[in-house]
Amino acid sequence: MPKGTTSRRPRTRAALLEAALATFAEHGFQASTIEQVCSAAGFTRGAFYSNFSSKEELFLALFDEHSERILARLSAALESVPDGELTVGRLVELVSVIEPAERDWYLVTTEFTLRAIRDPQAGWVLARHDARLRAALAEGLAAGLARAGLALTVPAEEFARLLVALREGGLAQSYVEPEQLPPGTLERRFLPALLHTLTVPRPTPEEN
Template sequence: MTTSGADLGSPKGMTRRRAETRRRVVEAAYDVFTEMGIRDAPVELICDRAGFTRGAFYSNFASKEELFLAVYEVQTQERTTRLRAAVAEATAAVDPTSPDAVTRVLQDAGVLFMESLTADETWYLLNLEFRAQALRQSDLRAPTAAAERRFHDALAQILLDLLGRLGLRLTVEPHSAVITIVRLYETMLEQAILDELPDTADNRYLTQVLPRLLTALVAPADG
């Protein structure tokens, strides 16, 4: 299976009618996947939810995996848009010269970043299921890596914009910073899920670990 970034939303040259069909299938797939998981989600149920026959599915997607990548692309784009607006609002009234401004803003921004990554436990577990499948299947690795890279690059740009407003810069490559933040949070979230204490773990990470991590990765912009 080969899937390019352009294929995930509405490919160029697609008619309005087909684009609408694709959109409805993607929306239905998101609901069914979050309810049942990718492996157990029947194509027939996705098509039924979208109001189409199986033909609508196979005329747009080669597999459920390709469909999930389209769902992932739409969901991450929506989360990125909301995150960008929320970060801008959170920093608009902040005085960067205030002694506790940096710590407070980084903590608030951390909460917003984590919400964009997980949204809810079900969506996170769905991503985890697909990532495990992509690691096992070589044909899924490249499109999965490309989709993740687009999301992480968008997060990195938002982080750079945030730090710029605070007069700060990253001391490491932006993509590496995002990967570090994301992977550490995922590790803590997974442990919290296993311990059935997600709220406690989330609060500890957001109030203690993440602000210190971000502080360690930044320096004054004029330094």
């Protein structure tokens, strides 16, 4: 292996991912070509195929990168709240944050989801990545609620599904009517009621 190959590879991969997100968001996943991604990143097809086997694998890498970033942001936000100050209202505020760059990702992932609905193999693969994201999200939410003195009355992963559905459905409407429904509005308005309905006070050690 030539000197510098190992150190260059993460940078090459990161540049390809960044270019792919921008290309897919502008032209659509289906219409975009590997050549367009390579051109936007400033690399050759050889550099692409040394990192990814296909455009689908590139999307899934984007999916995992996006998931890790969202989970890391939520975890850091939760950790920044001192013990005793994490309430349902504060938790909802943290969960409802929608970054401006989320619109590009929403465009890309929505198109791939439609592909996955039509293609059972693509659906099976996407479902596995979705499941890993939900499991991590469920774990983080359960931990956050525990710090707020609450426990879910439904399985955490089912609640994570509901939260994802609320977020994605809300964003679809927000991006069509941004002035009438700014991103995160539905979560801020209805998530407190859902949490109050689907949680109970967490037993203290003395009560156990």
